[in-house]
Amino acid sequence: MSADPKLKARLGIALIGxxxxxxxxxxxxxxxxxxxxxxxxxxxxxxxxxxxNIVVGFAGLLDLGYIAFYAVGAYLYALLSSPHLATxxxxxxxxxPGWPVWAVLPLGALVAGLFGVMLGAPTLKLRGDxxxxxxxxxxxxxxxxxxxxxxxxxxxxxxxxxxxxxxxQIGGHALxxxxxxxxxxxxxxxxxxxxxxxxxxxxVFVCVRLQDSRLGRAWxxxxxxxxxxxxxxxxxxxxxxxxxxxxxxxxxxxxxxxxGFQGFxxxxxxxxxxxxxxxxxxxxxGMGHIPGVILGAVLLALLPEALRWGAVPVxxxxxxxVLIDPESLRLLLFGIALVVVMRxxxxxxxxxxxxxxxxxxxxxxx
Amino acid sequence: xxxxxxxxxxxSKRFGGVQALRDVSLSIRAGEVYGLIGPNGAGxxxxxxxxxxxxxxxxxxxxxxxxxxxxxxxxxxxxLGIARTFQNIRLFGAMSALENVMVGRHIRLHTGVxxxxxxxxAARREEADTEARAHALLRYVGIDRLANQQATHLSYGDQxxxxxxxxxxxxxxxxxLDEPAAxxxxxxxxGLRALIEKLRGDGMTVLLIEHDVxxxxxxxxxxxxxxxxxxxxxxxxxxxxxxxxxxxxxLGREAADA
Numbered sequence: 300m301s302a303d304p305k306l307k308a309r310l311g312i313a314l315i316g317x318x319x320x321x322x323x324x325x326x327x328x329x330x331x332x333x334x335x336x337x338x339x340x341x342x343x344x345x346x347x348x349x350x351x352n353i354v355v356g357f358a359g360l361l362d363l364g365y366i367a368f369y370a371v372g373a374y375l376y377a378l379l380s381s382p383h384l385a386t387x388x389x390x391x392x393x394x395x396p397g398w399p400v401w402a403v404l405p406l407g408a409l410v411a412g413l414f415g416v417m418l419g420a421p422t423l424k425l426r427g428d429x430x431x432x433x434x435x436x437x438x439x440x441x442x443x444x445x446x447x448x449x450x451x452x453x454x455x456x457x458x459x460x461x462x463x464x465x466x467x468q469i470g471g472h473a474l475x476x477x478x479x480x481x482x483x484x485x486x487x488x489x490x491x492x493x494x495x496x497x498x499x500x501x502x503v504f505v506c507v508r509l510q511d512s513r514l515g516r517a518w519x520x521x522x523x524x525x526x527x528x529x530x531x532x533x534x535x536x537x538x539x540x541x542x543x544x545x546x547x548x549x550x551x552x553x554x555x556x557x558x559g560f561q562g563f564x565x566x567x568x569x570x571x572x573x574x575x576x577x578x579x580x581x582x583x584x585g586m587g588h589i590p591g592v593i594l595g596a597v598l599l600a601l602l603p604e605a606l607r608w609g610a611v612p613v614x615x616x617x618x619x620x621v622l623i624d625p626e627s628l629r630l631l632l633f634g635i636a637l638v639v640v641m642r643x644x645x646x647x648x649x650x651x652x653x654x655x656x657x658x659x660x661x662x663x664x665x
Numbered sequence: 666x667x668x669x670x671x672x673x674x675x676x677s678k679r680f681g682g683v684q685a686l687r688d689v690s691l692s693i694r695a696g697e698v699y700g701l702i703g704p705n706g707a708g709x710x711x712x713x714x715x716x717x718x719x720x721x722x723x724x725x726x727x728x729x730x731x732x733x734x735x736x737x738x739x740x741x742x743x744x745l746g747i748a749r750t751f752q753n754i755r756l757f758g759a760m761s762a763l764e765n766v767m768v769g770r771h772i773r774l775h776t777g778v779x780x781x782x783x784x785x786x787a788a789r790r791e792e793a794d795t796e797a798r799a800h801a802l803l804r805y806v807g808i809d810r811l812a813n814q815q816a817t818h819l820s821y822g823d824q825x826x827x828x829x830x831x832x833x834x835x836x837x838x839x840x841x842l843d844e845p846a847a848x849x850x851x852x853x854x855x856g857l858r859a860l861i862e863k864l865r866g867d868g869m870t871v872l873l874i875e876h877d878v879x880x881x882x883x884x885x886x887x888x889x890x891x892x893x894x895x896x897x898x899x900x901x902x903x904x905x906x907x908x909x910x911x912x913x914x915x916l917g918r919e920a921a922d923a
Contacts (some may be wrong), residue, residue, distance in 0.1 A: 337672070371896045467788075485671045505782050508784060509781050509782065512781035513781065516760075517768065519757065519759065519760060520768045522759075523756075523758055525749075528757075529740055529743075530719070530743060530749050532744055532769075533768070533771050534775075541778070653761055
C-alpha cells in the first residue's frame with residue numbers, strides 16, 4: 300500500500316530526469332541550437348526567480364531592485380575572468396586574472412549576499428510600498444554605479460561594458476566549445492545547459508529544504524503577521540536579513556553564469572525592467588510556491604522568444620505585413636497576462652496548497 | 666507566600682499627549698491567575714505591550730524571575746519565558762494550525778541554514794520532535810483534529826485556542842492573555858474558563874486582561890484595576906469588587922457614593 304505512491308514519485312522523478320537530460324538534444328534537433336541557448340537563459344531566470352521568491356514569496360518583502368545582485372555576480376565574474384583589469388591597471392595586474400569558475404561563483408554568491416544584507420539592514424523597518432521604493436532605488440544605484448565607474452579609475456569600463464570574458468571551464472574544457480563524448484559531438488550550448496541545470500537543481504534543492512525548516516516557517520510567519528512573529532520569539536531582524544542575503548546569493552550565482560555564458564556584460568542588462576520581469580515570474584507563477592515560481596520563470600523566459608519566432612510570420616499571413624513589431628507585442632501581452640492572472644488567479648498560475656503534515660507519515664519516512 | 670515571578674516597578678508610557686501608563690507597579694506570583702481589568706482605554710493593553718516587549722517603557726523596569734526584562738525586544742522576552750495572545754487574534758493565516766504551533770517553537774530550536782539544507786540527523790530529530798510537541802499542544806487545547814486545517818478556516822473559539830497553543834509552544838513561565846473571551850458566546854467562554862483552570866492546575870502562571878468581569882472575578886486569584894493609566898486597586902477579587910475607587914471608575918462617582 301504505502302510503497303505505491305513512493306514508487307510513483309520515484310518513477311515521476313526518473314521521467315523528469317530523463318526528459319531534462321535529453322531536452323537540449325530534442326530542442327536542438329527540432330528548433331535549432333539557438334533555442335537551446337534560450338533554454339539556457341530560462342534556467343538562469345529560474346535561478347533568479349527562486350532567489351527572489353525567498354525574499355518576496357516567503358518573507359513577503361517586496362523587492363524591486365533584485366537584478367542588482369545579478370549585476371554584482373556578473374561583474375565580479377567579468378572582472379576576474381577577463382583581460383579588462385590587466386588593461387586598465389597594468390601596474391597592478393601584470394597578467395589578466397583568470398579565476399577558475401569554482402572559485403568565482405562562490406565568491407560572487409558571497410559578495411552578492413553581502414550586498415543583499417547591505418540593502419536589507421537599512422530597510423528593516425520598511426514594508427510594502429515603502430520597501431519597494433527603496434529597493435527600486437538600490438537597483439538603480441548599482442546600475443548607475445556600473446555605468447559610471449570608468450572614471451577616475453576604469454573599473455567597470457562604463458557603458459561599453461566588459462568583453463572577452465572567458466567561459467566557465469570544467470575539467471580543463473571551456474564550456475563554449477563543443478566536446479566530443481563517446482563519438483558524439485556535444486555543442487557548447489548543450490554543455491552550458493547541463494552546467495546550468497546542475498546549479499538550478501542545487502538551488503531548487505536548497506529552496507525546498509529551507510522552506511520546510513524552522514527558517515522557512517519563520518519567513519512565512521513574518522509575511523503573515525510580523526508583530527505576532529516577534530511575539531513568538533522570532534528575531535525578525537536576523538531572519539529578514541537572512542532572507543535578503545540568501546536571495547541575493549542565488550542572484551549572484553546566476554549573474555556569474557550569465558557573464559561566462561555571454562562573454563560580455565554591460566549595465567544595460569541590469570535595468571529596472573529586468574527586476575520587474577523577475578518579480579512577474581514570481582507573482583505570475585505563484586508566490587511562495589517553488590514549482591509555481593519555476594513555471595512562471597520558464598513561461599516568461601520563453602514567451603518573448605516564441606513571439607519573436609511566431610509573431611512576424613503570423614502577421615504576414617493574416618495582414619500581409621507586420622503591424623506590431625514583436626518587441627512591442629511582448630510588452631502588450633505581458634500587461635494583458637498580468638491583468639488576466641491578477642483578475643482570475645490572484646495567487647498565481649500554480650499557487651501553493653496548504654501543506655499537510657501527518658505525524659504517522661513523517662515517522663515512517665524517518 | 667511565594668516570591669513574585671514578575672514584578673513591574675514604576676512603568677510609565679506616554680504617546681504624544683496621552684499618558685497611557687503612569688507609574689504602574691504590580692507583582693504576579695508564580696502559579697496564580699492574575700487579572701488586569703479596567704474601563705476601555707485604561708491602559709491595559711499598553712501595559713501588556715510593554716510587558717511583552719512590543720513597546721519600550723519611558724520609565725520603570727520589569728523584573729522577571731530575578732532578571733530585568735529587555736523591554737522593547739519582544740523575541741528576547743519570549744525567550745525568557747513570557748508568551749502572549751492578542752486581543753484581535755493574530756494567527757499566521759496561510760499556515761495550518763499545526764504549523765502555527767510549530768512557529769511558536771522557533772526560539773527553542775537551533776537548526777540553522779546549513780542544518781536545514783543538509784538535513785542533518787540533529788535537524789531531522791528536532792523537526793520530528795517539534796511536530797510531535799505541536800500535536801501534543803493542539804491536543805492539550807483540544808483542537809488536534811484540526812491540525813491540518815488552515816488557521817483562518819478555524820472557528821473563532823478554536824482560533825483563540827490555537828493562539829494559546831502557539832503561545833504555550835514557546836515554553837513560557839508566564840502566559841499573558843489579552844481579552845481571550847472577547848466576542849465569545851457563553852459556551853465558548855465556559856470552554857475557555859475550563860482551559861485556563863487546566864493551565865493553572867498544571868502550574869502555569871497566567872496574566873489575564875478581560876472585560877468579562879464575571880469571568881475575571883470567578884477565575885482570578887488576584888486582580889489589579891487600571892484607570893486612566895494608573896493602578897487604583899490590587900487585591901483578591903472580593904476586596905476589589907467592593908473598592909469604592911473601582912466602583913467609581915466603572916460606574917461613576919455617584920454610584921460609589923451611594
